[in-house]
Amino acid sequence: MTRVLVAEDSLTARTLLVSILRADPELEVVGEATNGEEALALVHALRPDVVSMDIQMPRMDGFKTTRRIMAEVPTPIVVVSSLDVRDVRFSLEALRAGALAVLPRPAGPGAPTHEEDRRRLVATIKGMSQVKLVRRPGQHLPPPTSTATPAPPPPPGRRLSGARAVGIAASTGGPAALRRVLGALPADYPAPIFLVQHIAIGFAEGLARWLDEATPLRVGMAVDGEPLRPGRAYLSPDDRHLGVASTGHVRLSPEPPIGGFRPSADHLLRSLGEAFGRGALGVVLTGMGRDGVAGARALRAAGGMVVAQDEASSDVFGMPAAVIEAGLADRVVPLAAMAALLEEAVRAPR
């Protein structure tokens, strides 16, 4: 039985959330909080398996509450937010503070998307409740000095060089990780960067903006047919596969979801391999599931390179682990070393 705490100040929204969650036999709503302070107190008191967190609440908003919870009693948190610009920003900050996923508010029973929203909420809540968190204070916030714990030395791996395009795939914990990596890259990074982030529909635009603010690179939602430029990062838009045409343009595809995902990491990495061959560099960051393994295989077969995030620095060591276990990772590095590795890969000549 998965125990859930619901934090939501609106009575109506709370009624809906609780009703949806209670309807599932494997979920038990053990508490309801109407503001951030209450949520924190209840997490301490009840130790739920997962928290559904509203972002806009009185007393202490969802972002601050997430920080406190992750600092004092780390618990998987799913942020439920409206799609207003301000709310999306706060939600992404909450992700950075340690929340695992963000979802839009489910529509009420009368609405056409209700069933799907309901399923997605339940699936996400259940999924995130399984994530084992380790108390890592300040993990995702810029460290005041260099990392507190020294990263283990990278396993001996292939030397990376000659990268001409980079594809980064991430899922749970991805937004914060992406922000960290991109934030450490210079404005004149020569290779175009493609980003596939599994996130609920409606959040891509906010995510692009949020990432853009954090890096000298220009981050934007990918537009079909866009020419590729250096110093640019292209984020997969809602519900489309991101790829690249051999002509050197962005290609968005409405093909069916792969492994349940659209955008799919497999699609991106395969496409990069086809277009850039040995110059393709695929990076698989934190995330649940196995999206990216098949794509990594194709990319390597075409001569490209694959990097996976290490376990210690991953929020969820699912996607990277799958790639590593399949023997497809040329390098396995902690998040802190990722940006440096990307620079090395692109500067070192083949």
Added chain:
Amino acid sequence: MTDDLARRLLAAFVLELDDGVPRLERAALALEAGAGPAERADLLDEALRTLHTLKGAARSASVGEVEAACHALEEVLARARAGEGVPGLVERLLTGVDALRAAAAHLAGRPVAPEPLGVAASAPGGEHVAAPAEPPADLQEGSVRVPTARVDRLLALAGELLVARTGLDARWGELDDLRAGFAGLAAQAPAALRERLRALERDAERLAAGVRAGQAALQGAAGALEDGLEELRMLPFEELSAGLERTALEAARDAGKRVDLSLRGAGAQIDRAVLHALQGPLRHLVRNAVDHGLEAPARRQALGKPERGRVVVEAAVRGAHVDVVVTDDGAGVDLEAVRARARALGLEPPAGDGQEAALLGLLFRPGFSTAPSVTGLSGRGVGLDVVAREVSSIHGRVALRHDPGQGVRVTISAPLTLATLRVVLVTAAGQTFALPETVVERLVRLAPGDLRPVGGGLMATVGGEALDVLSLARVLDLPDAPTARPGERRPAALVGAGDRRALVLVDAVEGEQEAVVKGLGRRVRRLRHVVGVTLLADGRLVPILGGAGLGERLRAPAGRAPAPLAAAPRRPRVVLAEDSLTTRTLEESILVAAGYEVLAAPDGEEAWRLLQERGADALVADVQMPRLDGLALTRRVRASRRLRDLPVVLVTGLAADDDRLRGLEAGASAYVVKSAFDQRELLTTLERLTGGPA
């Protein structure tokens, strides 16, 4: 399951709307009142937060229109917040507020009239609003949101508790008597019994003491509980301020005037049901003050008054009731216009002593203020009769005073709470009735010499005021059989209900007590002068009189005057001429039940014979009869010297104007059409003509 969920979501959404809409309104009004930039930013932020929450709630409840409306309003406010000039910002916000309020009322199945207060006031349309999901406790603050229905139920239970306690008090009295009966018994008893009696005496003492202690404890606990529960129903008077400010603002805009509304006594704690009921009347009064009371700005300046009119609404708690006074500094009431209006309505304008009070009293009659108003402006005011009615419904009273050229002062008195009522118990016509304390101004004793016959009724002067004297029995349409001996002083209550005041004679005053008010329930047909029932300690069910219906009955048409104190009973004789057996039997039984003596005849000739031989006080005749019809009979009566002045009532199925005219030409005193046979009309007419049975 989904239907149940949808209903619960809607109920929750209505609660959130009821909470958020007043906040939006207050922010809008504060913006209108003018605020510095920092304050403006805060107000806009507050409004934006509220709209955001409501938008999310609307989404959860699948009310797309409201979601979209909130979003649209959010955009407008966001632009203003960003520093853009937005024309008519407050208008748009207030329009939005109204739309949201209407949406809430619609979703809750409530009538879309007065704004809900704070948390949803007692919603009449209960079926549409299912009880919302368990309201969670706010751990930090220790405050809880509770549906009003639950509090009301607890109050009802507390009321039962009060009744039970009252009964227990009576039992205690009996127990004490019993104990007293035992005391001293032992000393008088034969030796054999003495010991046992002494033991019984001690037991009785102990029991009595124990019960007394238990009773005291119950009194303390239950009393505190009842008080606490009653307090839950209380809201500060201030809850009405936003609505009244809004009304004043809009009325001023519509009328092209400027007004400052101020509220005093904002902290007075008043039962939410009373507050809710006061909303409508107060808004009417404020609207009237602005529309009719205040002069146009130019005129005010010419008169040396400040350009902005002043309207003050003040609440003051006096013991168990509250006085709410609405004052304006306008022109007062134009008495000449009132007289003119009275004449236009076919009423004789009051003259002589007390005419000003009587003229002001006319303002409360239906049809007075709703037509082109008494101050000459095109009537936008709402009738004061509506105000009187609404105030009566909460056992309140309303009175109007004016200062010519200086303004008008309207006072509404209402009980602080409706759950329990302090009542005066009186008897009349062999039954006991309860009169709410707010309805009874004072109790007096009237001697026959105090009564003066005036225009078909009786009047007396009490406290320098001349008042109609009515008998409670007659007011209630009960047979009046006064138990006082001729020449004795009779108790009377000075009763004010709605806008009417009168002295009401009763047989006896039993006392005063705190009564728990119970409704009559749906199965009893509405009696407009009975507002509830209460259970006395001895188990008697006593009706509580009051309300608009009582006020109306205090108007004294002839016939409500009490029987002269010393006169012997009389049964006027009526000759009834009607050829249809059924109708004749029916009419006869009606007349006899009303106290008349009836001589029935099947045709005009027989009726004529009876009139000649036995004489009568009145003739009731059908028109269409064999041998001698009603018209001919009437002419004969009028031609006879002896019977010339006999009251003649033609009761007929002929309804055409011609027929009526012919009847009156023949000399009939009155013409009653029996197609929609209403005994009341016949009886009232007869009473008017004959003075009625004693």
